[in-house]
Amino acid sequence: MTEIITPPLDMSAEDYLKYADEIARFIADYLSHPEAVSVLPNIAPGSISAALPQAPPKRPESMDAILADFKSILMPGMTHWNNPGFMAYFANSSPGPGILAETLSAALNQNAMLWRTSPAATELEETVLKWMAQLLGLNEMTGVITDTASISSLLAMSAAREAIPGLNLREEGLAGRPEVPRLRIYTSEQAHSSIEKGAIALGIGQRGVRKIGVDTDFRMRPDLLESAIAEDRAAGWLPFCAVATAGTTSTTSIDPVRAIGEICRREGIWLHVDAAYGGSAAIAPEFHWVLDGCDLADSLVVNPHKWLFTPMDCSVLFVKSPSTLRRAFSLIPEYLVTHGDATNYMDWGVQLGRRFRALKLWMVIRYFGQEGLAALIREHVRLAADFAEWVDSCLEFERTAPAPLSAVCFRAVAEPDASEERIQHVNQQLMxxxxxxxxxxxxxxxxxxxxxxxxxxxxxxxxxxHADRLKALLLEHLPEALRI
Amino acid sequence: MTEIITPPLDMSAEDYLKYADEIARFIADYLSHPEAVSVLPNIAPGSISAALPQAPPKRPESMDAILADFKSILMPGMTHWNNPGFMAYFANSSPGPGILAETLSAALNQNAMLWRTSPAATELEETVLKWMAQLLGLNEMTGVITDTASISSLLAMSAAREAIPGLNLREEGLAGRPEVPRLRIYTSEQAHSSIEKGAIALGIGQRGVRKIGVDTDFRMRPDLLESAIAEDRAAGWLPFCAVATAGTTSTTSIDPVRAIGEICRREGIWLHVDAAYGGSAAIAPEFHWVLDGCDLADSLVVNPHKWLFTPMDCSVLFVKSPSTLRRAFSLIPEYLVTHGDATNYMDWGVQLGRRFRALKLWMVIRYFGQEGLAALIREHVRLAADFAEWVDSCLEFERTAPAPLSAVCFRAVAEPDASEERIQHVNQQLMxxxxxxxxxxxxxxxxxxxxxxxxxxxxxxxxxxHADRLKALLLEHLPEALRI
Structure with missing residues (x-):
């Protein structure tokens, strides 16, 4: 059937150098004017697939052919997260030192599951997370790097569940046990969907997440949290975890973590803080307040791949009690037994295989330094404030939320008597x-x-x-959006 | 406090080219003789940390200084997964095309959460997974790329849980509901620890995983599975998922998936196949039997980052019913709403952020071609068979399990009347x-x-x-291991 062929060798060193050079020039060119390519591609769903062969090649293909297809088929289908005009979701970036680190990480192919499967990756992770804790003022906490905030929060909620005394949930599970009450996690109406997804995965269910109302600035109301807990206890629920957000996805509102933390302390509830986006701001001394009250947190997630200029993916989970996190997950089969008391990060989560992510974070922190990172954060907040001020000064636009950090919620004002439906239509058209x-x-x-x-x-x-260009484009495109 | 400085610019294109070139030369040199560096570093825990500053730098540092530390502090602490003498766990590799792909992936920083946040990454993922399905003969299945088999199996078990009719577990959760019986997952005594970890995360608990006994070749016994299910049903448990393994971690034994699948069909139980390691073998026609019976599976995981020569991390989860998987996780907040019916992979799992992992898999498959990959698999199985034959021919060693794929279990024979403790001691010394x-x-x-x-x-x-060198080293070191 298949002709027997000698096992192929890996690419030669000469070829590697040749193509690495070609790719480096491509990247240098791309990064020197990332605004030259359209931030969103102008293609229809299915057009990339249609241009690709529907079956894998039987025979080896040349790297020239592969790179040619990369450039002609894939590049036109990219959304350019590195374009400075990317202002959707939470913008992020992959700066030079991060790309270089990822190249080394791919080449060395470290797997930091056990200390001995990569002492350097394990100890650099420990070290760089100590740095991060210092940068953010989280000195009582110890960290682990995961891929995403979704996983970091899932691990945090698992640790919270493990901390419930007397139920032995890790061993016995949640189902079919009359002695296990219904479990409740509290978070605000503005919390990220990952909290609910995590709760679904953990068997808590969507109804196990009680959404607490927010104040007019979209911050969780501690009084409503307190009454919800009391109501739930009276109804037989077991409150075990609250998730506060420092920088919500919609408005970047910052929950009153200290007040929430005090309630959690009193109630014996685990406090997790989702600072995936907002946490990075604390690197600048004047934004240290963003993490105020986080000394009361049991766990906190911050994503260097969001606002700390580190390429995807890199999320940091901090915990006050690593032993609780390890208790939730540690499970060591014989084939992974090693001796000694070094850190084996596989015990800190659900994933066994772990890329060498600490390298890029280390290179980014060193390359920019604390002051450089703080200056970037500061400038982004200034740009957002400037844009918010512009919105406030325009009759054509209105703000829809405070802008405490680097995102601004706003919308075009439609006709005086416009319905909400009409306003939505105009703004959709404009966007x-x-x-x-x-x-x-x-x-x-x-x-x-x-x-x-x-x-x-x-x-x-x-x-x-870029911020000024945005203002100009908004004014330029508004009349047409109002016309249709 | 902190002096105000202008926000730093990213590394210049000139500097990027300069350091990319330095790193490319370093990698080319490294890959041209990966056996030149010790596979395991000779260092004590804590020595890397001790060599690193305990506080982050305030000021930017030069890339020269960073790379110098990388070489002098980190490199001596690496475990070299790329060394051909790495024969622990499941060996893996990062070949040239994989490293080049990861470099591009880091530079473009795509996030394939929604189609529109990266049409190219989304559609390449769809395409390359169609290729993978063809390569492995899983034509009824549709895939999604995750980071690790731990996550792929967790997602599969979540889908299995979601498929339980009538209990509305996603919405209501598992706890405190008298109508929800205790839930059971079945897997063999030889299954990977990730199955148990996943069950713990999902709230099923360790006791919710019933380990089924194996035959003398370490394969799950379908008769014991059948009786366990019957026994559990009689005792009020709800069996909902079985996990068969195609290539167990200890011995690479392959469970009788067809027989297990027939039981699952009859019992209305989800069948997940953990083929993280073994699945890749099916690329070679003569090893296609490794996935025999997988047409009965509801889900299957195979890890290209194991035996398909793709850098960490890249795991593929195949499912027969993507809608069940999506039902288990899809949760779309307003800020992530998009229009149209394109694939949004964030709906296929717990993680929102998703690196552009399809690129490396695509480049590796194209660079080696089906025949090249099959030839590598074939040669590895031949090397293992050769080594097993050598063990069988040596009086000093004995095999402890069949070796159907590319791993061999064996041990040194100690003195004729040696206790198991003594044998363990000798073999530990030898290792x-x-x-x-x-x-x-x-x-x-x-x-x-x-x-x-x-x-x-x-x-x-x-x-x-390298295999011959292993034989020589075993014979050379055995006398000393027997002496102590």
Whole structure:
């Protein structure tokens, strides 16, 4: 059937150098003007697939052919997260030192599951997380790097569940046990969907997540948290975890973590803080308040791949009690037994295989330094404040939420008597129209049922020029959006 | 406090080119003789940490200084997974095309959470997984790429749980509900620890995983599975998932998936197949039998980052019913709403952020082609068979399990009347002694309580020369191991 062939060798060193050089030039060119490519591609779903062979090649293909297809088929289908006009979701970036680190990480192919499967990756992870704790003022906490905030929060909620006394949930599970009450996690209406997804995965269920109402600035109301807990206890639920957010996805609102933490202490509830986006701000001394009260947290997630200029993926989970986290997951089969008391990060989570992610975070922190990172954060917040001020000064636009960090929620004002439906339509048109320019990518959300546009500053290359261009484009495209 | 400085720019294109070139030369040199560095580093825990500053730098540092530390502090602490003498756990590799792909992936920083956040990454993922399905003969299945088999299996078990009719577990959770019976997952005594970890995470608990006994070749016994299910049903448990393994971690035994699948069909139980290691073998026509019966599976995981020569991390989860998987996890907040019916892979799992992992798998498959990959698999199985034959021919060693794929379980024979404790001691000494040479890295396991060494062939550069060197080292070091 298949002709027997000698096992192929890996690419030669000469070829590796040749193609690495070609790719380096491609990347250098790309990074020297990332705004030259449309931020959103102008393609229809299915067009990339249609251009690719529907069956794998039988025979080896040349790297020249592969790179040619990469450039001609895949590149036109990229959404350019590195474009400074990317202001959707939370913008992020992959700066030079991060790309170089990822190249080394791929080449060395370390797997930091056990200390001995990569002492360097394990100990660099420990060290760089000590640095992160110092940068963020989380000195009582110890960290582990995961891939995403979704996983970090899932691990945190698992540790919270493990901390419930007397039920032996790790061993016996949640189901079919009359002695196990229904379990409740509390988070605000503005919390990220990953909290609910995590709760679904953990068998807590969507109803196990009680959404607490927010104040007019979209911050969780501690009084409502307190009464919800009391109500739930009276109804036989077991409250075991609260998740506060420092920088919500829609408005970057910052929950009153200290007040929430005090309630959690009193109630014996685990406090997890989702600071995936907002946590990075604490690197700048004047934004240290963003993590105020986090000394009361049992766990906290911050994502260097969001606002700390580290390529995807890199999330940091901090915990006050690593032993609780390990108790939730540690399970060591004979084939993974090693001796000694070194850190084996596989015991800190659900994933066994672990890429060498600490390397990029280390290189990024060193390359920019604390002051450089703080200056970037500071400038992004300034740009957002400037944009918010501009919105406030325009009759054509209104703000829909406070802008404490680097994202601004706003919308176009339609006709005086316009219905919410009409306002939504106008703003959708405006957003779609801007997104079609290829210069800017905005996303949207809803706040109290009101359709809202979002500008999120966070790309390392976004400057006043791009923010000003956004203002100009908004004014330029608004009349047309109002016409249709 | 902190002096105000202008936000730093990213590394210039010139600097990027300069350091990319330096790193490319370093990698080319490294890959041209990966056996030149000791496979296991000769360092004590804590020595890397001790050499690193305990506080982050305030000021930016030069890339020269960072790379110098990388070379002088981190490199000596690496375990070299790319060394052809790495025969521990499951060996893996990062070949040239994989490293180049990861470099591009880091530079473009795609996030394939939604189609529109990276059409190219989304559609390449769909396409390359269609290729994988064809390569492995899983034509009824649709795939998604995750980071690890631990997560792939967790997602599969979540889908299995979601498929339980009438209990609405996603919404209501498992706890405190009298109508929800205790839930059971079945897997063999030889299954990977990730199945138990996943069950713990999902709230099923360790006791929710019933370990089924194996035959003398370490394969799950379908008769025992059948009786366990009957016994559990009678005792009020709800059996909902069985996990068969195609290539167990200790011995690479392959469970009788067809027989297990027929039981699952009859019992209405989800069948998940953990083919993380063994699945890749099916690329070679003569090993297609490894996935025999997998047409009965509801889900299957195979890890290209194990035996398909793709850098960490890359795991593929195949499912027969993507809608069940999506039902288990899909949860779309307003800020992530998009229009149209394109694939949004965030709906297929717990993680929102998703690296562009399809790129490396695509480049590896194209660069080697089906025949090249099959030839590598074939050669690794041949090397393992050759080694097993050698063990069988030696009076000094004995095999402890069949070797159907590319790993061999064996041990040194101690004195005729040696206790199991003594045999373990001798083999530990032997393994430690070999691992200290820096030429070879072996790991161990236990089979029916018997301490066993393992040789796992899987690195792209491992050849007959390395296998022969292993034989020589075993014979050379055995006398000393027997003496102490």
């Amino acid at each position: 779609d129209s801007l997104n079609r320019t290829g210069e800017i990518f905005l996303s949207h959300t809803k706040l109290n049922g009101r359709y809202t546009l979002r500008v999120a500053i966070g790309n390392i290359r976004t400057t006043q020029t | 430690d002694s070999l691992n200290r040479t820096g030429e070879i890295f072996l790991s161990h396991t236990k089979l029916n309580g018997r301490y066993t060494l393992r040789v796992a062939i899987g690195n792209i550069r491992t050849t007959q020369t």
